[in-house]
Amino acid sequence: MRGAPRRGAPRRLTRTEARSARAASGFLLPFLALFLLCFIAPIGYALYESLLKVERTGPLGLGGETKQVWAGLSNYAHALEDDRFTVGFGRVLLFGAVQIPVMIAFATGLALLLDAASARWVGFFRTAFFLPYGVPGVIASILWGFLYVPGISPLVEMADSIGWNVDFLGRGAVLWSIANIVTWQFTGYNMLVLIAQLKAVPGELYEAARIDGASAWQVARHIKLPLIRPALVLTTVFSLIGTLQLFAEPKVLKPLSNSIDSGYTPNLAAYNEAFTSNNQHIAAAEAVLLALVACVLSFGFLRLVGQRGKDGESG
Amino acid sequence: MSEANDPAGGVVAGEPGGPTDGPTDGPTDGAARGGPEAAPPGDRPGDRPGVGRRRAAKGREGLRPPLRHRIITASLLTVAALYFLTPVYWLVVSSTKSSSDLFGTFGFWFHDPHPLDYLHRVLTYDDGIYVRWFANSLMYAGVGALAATLLSAAAGYALAKYRFPGREGIFNVILAGVLIPGTALALPLYLLFSEVGLANTYWAVLIPSVVSPFGVYLCRIYAAAAVPDSLLEAARIDGAGEARIFSTLGLRLMTPALVTVFLFQFVHIWNNFFLPLVMLSDSDLYPIQLGLTSWQGYADRQPELYQYTVGGAFLSVLPLMVLMGVLQRYWRTGLTEGSVKA
Structure with a gap:
């Protein structure tokens, strides 16, 4: 962005503009090249792969030669007809519909409480709530897995001792046990985002x-909540994208629970399709479907709340 | 009330280009955030510029919330902290146990730690x-x-x-x-x-x-x-x-x-x-x-x-x-x- 052109030098202006465009592309190109390689190319490749299938030649289709042939949309049809895949999709949607509101409400509650609490312990609590974000999903799942498994888990042991039979890994419960792991990990992070926005609000208003x-309650309800709305939208969208990608938790808990099958979440289905069943074309179709649903849902949500992603300068 | 601490600091912290923004935050900003090094419980934000007026307002209105509120707030925060820290505590305890003790002893307490x-x-x-x-x-x-x-x-x-x-x-x-x-x-x-x-x-x-x-x-x-x-x-x-x-x-x-x-x-x-x-x-x-x-x-x-x-x-x-x-x-x-x- 150039300032006012200097007087008496119209020819230099075009030259500096050209210089500016050259410099901009120099700064942008390294990122764009890698973005192209790691975002655009895989999407294109997945689309391409999802439209092909492997055909075997030779007697009875068992012969040595295999070749890739055009498959049209048959891989998509196959994925959508596969009950395990669609049920898995429904499962993560149900998961999101319950877990995201609960987690965001929890995070909002904690943010408002910390904002209203006396200063002495705020630092300690904020750190305590945020700590689990430093525990990777896999480790958190291993950790909670131990806390769910009868025989190791002190939680199950304590429940048993008061005559309460809990099965964290049973058919009905395991999805919510996973929800608990995700909530445990990300509530503090979301809380921190909300607190940052709360702090950006002029104190005079309160x-x-x-x-x-x-009253404190009225201030929270009628002033703070509306003001942190953008942050709530942001955290909800990121949670939505995270939920659709659910993978590490069910993968780690799978050996512990026979209620988790190979298509428990769409991601798990695609992974197993590619590496267990060795069918990369269907896996590609499933990956495309997953990305499509993620984009539709997050754009849809942003549209719904009237908060299209804006760039900073016009905002 | 920590929020009453320092509105100016809060705004600066959220605003790009603010002089004390980000990692170079001085102690002023830390206090504004109610961090560990903040002034003693919400009452005396100290003599940073810009708080005088607020302190006066506080004195006038008695903005400090009633004891009952503070107790409720503190207990809710404590329960939440227990939820977030218990698994971490379990991990610390369990890292000192052998495989057989992992299965054989109560998970929330030490047993023959090595x-x-x-x-x-x-x-x-x-x-x-x-x-x-x-x-x-x-x-x-x-x-x-x-x-x-x-x-x-x-x-x-x-x-x-x-x-x-x-x-x-x-x-x-x-x-x-x-x-x-x-x-x-x-x-x-x-x-x-x-x-x-x-x-x-x-x-x-x-x-x-x-x-x-x-x-x-x-x-x-x-x-x-x-x-x-x-x-x-x-x-x-x-x-x-x-x-x-x-x-x-x-x-x-x-x-x-x-x-x-x-x-x-x-x-x-x-x-x-x-x-x-x-x-x-x-x-x-x-x-x-x-x-x-x-x-x-x-x-x-x-x-x-x-x-x-x-x-x-x-x-x-x-x-x-x-x-x-x-x-x-x-x-x-x-x-x-x-x-x-x-």
């Missing part, structure tokens, strides 16, 4: 409301 | 493969995050500070990249990389890790607000080249955003499981997460691996948790920069 006689 | 002995065995098992995994993780996350930060900084700076045709289009495509699930990309990327022989190498994990659309987004928003055009123009008149202006002025002014991007990407890469799982088959290249799940997978046949898994998990969590504790304050700047502006 003060004015207080002087007008608003 | 912490150093067991951790030593974790580190030396299988010719010290654990140490290798740890080093791999550090390398992936450290090198990856550093490269990602520089790439994002350059791209964000270009998008914020130059006008050229197609700028908004490029930015929107990059933004859409934020919304694409990384795991949906990993599978086709693996297929691509195996075609060119990159699968199962360090590069297979490193290359995708250096691309952070979210980092570009943050850097653009930040550079637009924190790098004044007049300064760039002055440097140009002085005859400085564009690359030099970027590396001396741009990078320096963008530092708070860069710290955020680096930390973000570091944790992202460190926590990433799907990408290395898909890309790597040679256990010498594994990051720590992948290594630990492979131990967990064998534990049925080799019971001592239960203990190694727990001990290894404990060791792997330690550095990152310390990092979280120290760094959570830096995290606040920039995270919601875009949404604050929107």
Whole structure:
């Protein structure tokens, strides 16, 4: 962006503009090249692969030669007809519909409480809530896995001792046990995002409301909540994308629970399709479907709340 | 009330280009955030400029909430802290136990602890493969995050500070990249990389890790607000080249955003499981997460691996948790920069 052109030098202006465009492309190209390689190319390749299938030649289709042939949309049809894949999709959607609101509400509650608490312990609590974000999903799952498995888990042992029979890994419960792991990990992170936004709100606003006689609850409900709306939208969208990708938790818990099958989540289905069944074409179709649903849902959500991603300069 | 502490500090903390923004935060800002070093319980914010009026207002209105409220708040916070810390506590206790004690004794209390002995065995098992995994993780996350930060900084700076045709289009495509699930990309990327022989190498994990659309987004928003055009123009008149202006002025002014991007990407890469799982088959290249799940997978046949898994998990969590504790304050700047502006 150039300032006012210098007088008496119209020819230099075009030259500096050309220079500016050259410099901009120099700064942008390294990123764009890698973005192309790691984002655009895989999408293109997945689309391409998803439209092919492997055909075997030779007697009875068992012969040595295999070749890739055009498959049209048959891989997509196959994926969508596969009950395990669609049920898995429904499962993560149900998961998201329950876990995301619970987690965001939990994070909002903690953010508001910390914002209203006296200063002495705020630092300790904030750190305690945020700590689990430093535990990778896999480790968190291993950790909670131990806390779910009868025989090791002190939680099960304690419940048993008061005559309460819990099965964290049973058919009905395991999805919510996974939800607990995700909630445990990400509530503190979301809380921190919300707190950052709360702090960016001018304190005079709260003060004015207080002087007008608003209670702490009213301030939270009518001033703070509307003001952190953008952050709530942001955290919800990121949670949505994360939920659709659910993978590490079910993968780690799978050996512990026979209620988790190979298509428990769409990602698990695609992974097993590619590496267990060795069918990369169907796996590609499933990956495309997953990306499509993620984009539709997150754009849809942003549209719904009227918060299309804006760039900073126009905002 | 901590919120009554210092409105000005709060605003500055959220605003790019504020003089005390980000990692260079002085003690003033820490107090404003109600951090550990804040003034004693909410009452005396000290004599920082700008609080006098507020203190007067407080005295007039008695804004300190009633005792009942404070007790309710404190107990709710305590219950939440128990929820978040209990698994961590279990991990600490269990890392001092043998495999048989893991199964045989109450999980929330110590039994015949040999912490150093067991951790030593974790580190030396299988010719010290654990140490290798740890080093791999550090390398992936450290090198990856550093490269990602520089790439994002350059791209964000270009998008914020130059006008050229197609700028908004490029930015929107990059933004859409934020919304694409990384795991949906990993599978086709693996297929691509195996075609060119990159699968199962360090590069297979490193290359995708250096691309952070979210980092570009943050850097653009930040550079637009924190790098004044007049300064760039002055440097140009002085005859400085564009690359030099970027590396001396741009990078320096963008530092708070860069710290955020680096930390973000570091944790992202460190926590990433799907990408290395898909890309790597040679256990010498594994990051720590992948290594630990492979131990967990064998534990049925080799019971001592239960203990190694727990001990290894404990060791792997330690550095990152310390990092979280120290760094959570830096995290606040920039995270919601875009949404604050929107």
